[in-house]
Amino acid sequence: MNDLARNPPGDHRIRATAVGGAVRALAIRSTHTVEEALRIHGLSPVGTAALGRLLTGALFLSADLKNATDSVTVQVRGDGPLGGMTVVAEPDGTVRGTVRNPVVDLPVTPRGKLDVGGAVGAGTLTVIKDLGLKEPYVGQVDLRSGEIAEDLAYYYAASEQTPTVLGLGVLVDASGVRQAGGYLVQLMPEAGDDVAAWLEERVLHFPEVTWLLEQDLGPAHILDLLLGDPDIRYHAAEPVSYRCPCSRERMERNLIALGREELRQLADDPEGIRLECHFCDRRYRFRQAEVRSLLANPAPGGESHAQEEA
Ligand SMILES: [Zn+2]
Structure with a gap:
């Protein structure tokens, strides 16, 4: 696959397998998708970061949907000032979301970061998959930190029994969304403890997603750097976007x-x-x-x- 096919311009997600099939990975650039959410809802910076991370996270979940009519809904219910978020993603790479209080303002954290965890608060994360069956699949976990990435990783581990590392980031400045995206790496059942330890080590010192995107690195570049596997195998990149199918x-x-x-x-x-x-x-x-x-x-x-x- 040539570099343009692996790193197309614009918002997209790309899937890969690496380490001889022991690891499955996914990375997303969602800058315009999150920008559209900001425009529609008039989000404050911390609202943009919170909803932007959840929109991007839902695009990981929807990558596993099989049929065109399937969908996945992610609800975050917390006692923080945002008052809850709901995001719906479809298999075609479209996603939409809403937040109860879009214009929450909080002081930045001591590390100078937008306080997403404080805006979300304590509560639950619920994943509802409509797979065209009589009943939807519903999985729920308690929020770990409200920072979304950690909460989704915990959901994958606890509800889907899939060890997962996940990074999500939204960089906001005065003009809007500068960068948004994320990566996800999951251990396949055949992965041994050595692969788990290796992955933990790789992620530990890995830079933030938005910093990498700022360096003009695309989703596939991010997986190249994160996994360092010359034999990584990519699937075709798929466009992602914010779209509401209401009529x-x-x-x-x-x-x-x-x-x-x-x-x-x-x-x-x-x-x-x-x-x-x-x-x-x-x-x-x-x-x-x-x-x-x-x-x-x-x-x-x-x-x-x-x-x-x-
Ligand atoms: Zn609509």
């Missing part, structure tokens, strides 16, 4: 899913209904006549679905 039709389905009783009450309002998507801030307006027509002609299957939901 008027989806909003109609959501309204119908509220159930007949609630919809009838909403239809009484001569002003109609205004809905706002939490992930992209797009606004949808339904006039009273339109709400009434939803009531009169629920979408096929809508009625029974609404009953189940009620």
